[in-house]
Amino acid sequence: MKVELRQAEDQAEDEPPDQPAPDRLVPDQLVLESFFLSNDYGRDKKSVYVRDKNSGYGRGVTTSRQEREGYGRSGKPKSVPKSVPKSIMESFFGGVTAEDWNDGSWQLKNRLTTLDELTRLLSLTPHQALRHRRLLEYFHYSITPYYLSLIDWSDPRDPIRKQCIPDMKELELRVVGDNDPLEEEEDMQAPGLVHRYPDRVLAVVTNMCAMYCRHCTRKRIWHEGETFRSRTELLAMADYVRRTPEVREVVVSGGDPLTMNPELLDWFLGELSSIPHVEVLRIGTRVPVVMPMGITDELARMLARHRPLWINTQFNHPNEITPESAEACDRLLRVGIPVSNQSVLLKGINDCVDVMKALCHALQRIMVRPYYLYQCDPVRGVEHFRTSIWKGIEIMEMMRGYTGGLCIPTFVVDAPGGGGKIPLQPFYLLSASDKYATLRNYEGMIIKYYNPTDGGSAAASSGGSATASSGGLSAASSGGSAAASGGGSAADVGGRTRAASSSRTSIDAAGGCASIDAGGRAPAGADKLRCLSYVKKTRVPDGTPRAARRNHKGGATPRV
Numbered sequence: 001m002k003v004e005l006r007q008a009e010d011q012a013e014d015e016p017p018d019q020p021a022p023d024r025l026v027p028d029q030l031v032l033e034s035f036f037l038s039n040d041y042g043r044d045k046k047s048v049y050v051r052d053k054n055s056g057y058g059r060g061v062t063t064s065r066q067e068r069e070g071y072g073r074s075g076k077p078k079s080v081p082k083s084v085p086k087s088i089m090e091s092f093f094g095g096v097t098a099e100d101w102n103d104g105s106w107q108l109k110n111r112l113t114t115l116d117e118l119t120r121l122l123s124l125t126p127h128q129a130l131r132h133r134r135l136l137e138y139f140h141y142s143i144t145p146y147y148l149s150l151i152d153w154s155d156p157r158d159p160i161r162k163q164c165i166p167d168m169k170e171l172e173l174r175v176v177g178d179n180d181p182l183e184e185e186e187d188m189q190a191p192g193l194v195h196r197y198p199d200r201v202l203a204v205v206t207n208m209c210a211m212y213c214r215h216c217t218r219k220r221i222w223h224e225g226e227t228f229r230s231r232t233e234l235l236a237m238a239d240y241v242r243r244t245p246e247v248r249e250v251v252v253s254g255g256d257p258l259t260m261n262p263e264l265l266d267w268f269l270g271e272l273s274s275i276p277h278v279e280v281l282r283i284g285t286r287v288p289v290v291m292p293m294g295i296t297d298e299l300a301r302m303l304a305r306h307r308p309l310w311i312n313t314q315f316n317h318p319n320e321i322t323p324e325s326a327e328a329c330d331r332l333l334r335v336g337i338p339v340s341n342q343s344v345l346l347k348g349i350n351d352c353v354d355v356m357k358a359l360c361h362a363l364q365r366i367m368v369r370p371y372y373l374y375q376c377d378p379v380r381g382v383e384h385f386r387t388s389i390w391k392g393i394e395i396m397e398m399m400r401g402y403t404g405g406l407c408i409p410t411f412v413v414d415a416p417g418g419g420g421k422i423p424l425q426p427f428y429l430l431s432a433s434d435k436y437a438t439l440r441n442y443e444g445m446i447i448k449y450y451n452p453t454d455g456g457s458a459a460a461s462s463g464g465s466a467t468a469s470s471g472g473l474s475a476a477s478s479g480g481s482a483a484a485s486g487g488g489s490a491a492d493v494g495g496r497t498r499a500a501s502s503s504r505t506s507i508d509a510a511g512g513c514a515s516i517d518a519g520g521r522a523p524a525g526a527d528k529l530r531c532l533s534y535v536k537k538t539r540v541p542d543g544t545p546r547a548a549r550r551n552h553k554g555g556a557t558p559r560v
């Protein structure tokens, strides 16, 4: 992204005068080459890459907030009219005490939600206000004071602003896409309870959120206002889970479950935890991002009582990682609740490798694991946020290998029609035969890789070569089976006789799928039977996708 830095013609009068200094950036001679290289929020340091227009000489520059004064994130000079942002915050929340500001209930109570507030916020003309009234009839809005305070009003493309302020494009594009592209309603077994995948269900317990993300996949439930499932409805969900022994994980989502009455949430989580076959609970919430003061020690302790419980949140841009949001995540982590992140790939917000890398690095610093990067769903009123899938793959390509695997999310498309999540990534496996695979590394290096034969299937698929039929496992292939079977003894790896018997063990433990998938062939004899019965048990049956899923009754997209 090239953005010319130019002199601020309309620089606010109250900005400090330009003080030339030897190492000070001179706006009209510099070009901002990239978004930024790093952003250390804790220490208020930001690195950008700048190039001198005349000499062409470029360098990375680390600046403090003070040094950056006068320059917006987009590289344009900050020309902040006197009315924003301070007076906006003052006019809406003037006189608020620090105690109130840091109180989640105060934040909830003081959200901006009305057309009047939006008119004041955006200084809408009467005509614009009329159009926004129509927009709000379709898609309401709500912004917490905290999230509002993160907006850089000098930047019309501010990523926080885009996520929370209603945009007329939502109205213009409301006929594009679907209300429910993931067909969650089709798989509902009780009001709010979606069962799609074999071993997990999704409980939509409310349609209320602290802030309504303009790109939300569940915009369809906004028209119901702000409601919560009653205790009776929650009980009906828990009853369904109790009657369905294959469910081992319940994803509690909404809306945002952390906007619920904590006592009711505590009770519901308790009901779910008391079901013997429910092993894990998961909560999808954006409260740590949009209202971090809502994560209190008390709430964290309550959630911790229902461990194993995982929290998935949704940071989409590094500007959302603030001391407050880091503290909220830390509160959860300190009581033993792992926090993962599910970003949505959003045009003009994070569809850039620099931004995504900065986000994932910042997440790793605050101990939040980047988990998924979702392709934005084809939802009505969201089309303007959608990128091509190539953008996501390109971001993955530019991250894999260039930064640590722990801060690389999986890029997934949630298939329309209820097809579930499909991971996408660049092509690293170029071709493969039984013996060799041709691989590409992140730098484009092409590598011929010897492909060892897998366990018992080697005997069947190789037509019984002396080595394979007598032993079943070579030293190389036994490594994999040892890991799969959990055996891993020296005899497994080195001893042929022992290996022959352990090959069966490995099929039992790993389900034999590796044998089938690796060569595309099932093994022979008894092993074949074992493998096929395993596949029958675990694979979604053939047939139409819809029917298959219905028969299988799976869970749904864990989206906050």
Ligand code: SF4
Pocket (backbone or CB within 6 Å): 208, 209, 211, 212, 213, 215, 216, 217, 218, 254, 255, 256, 285, 286, 559, 560
């Ligand atoms: S994305 Fe999640 S937090 Fe945002 S509006 Fe939708 S349900 Fe609420």
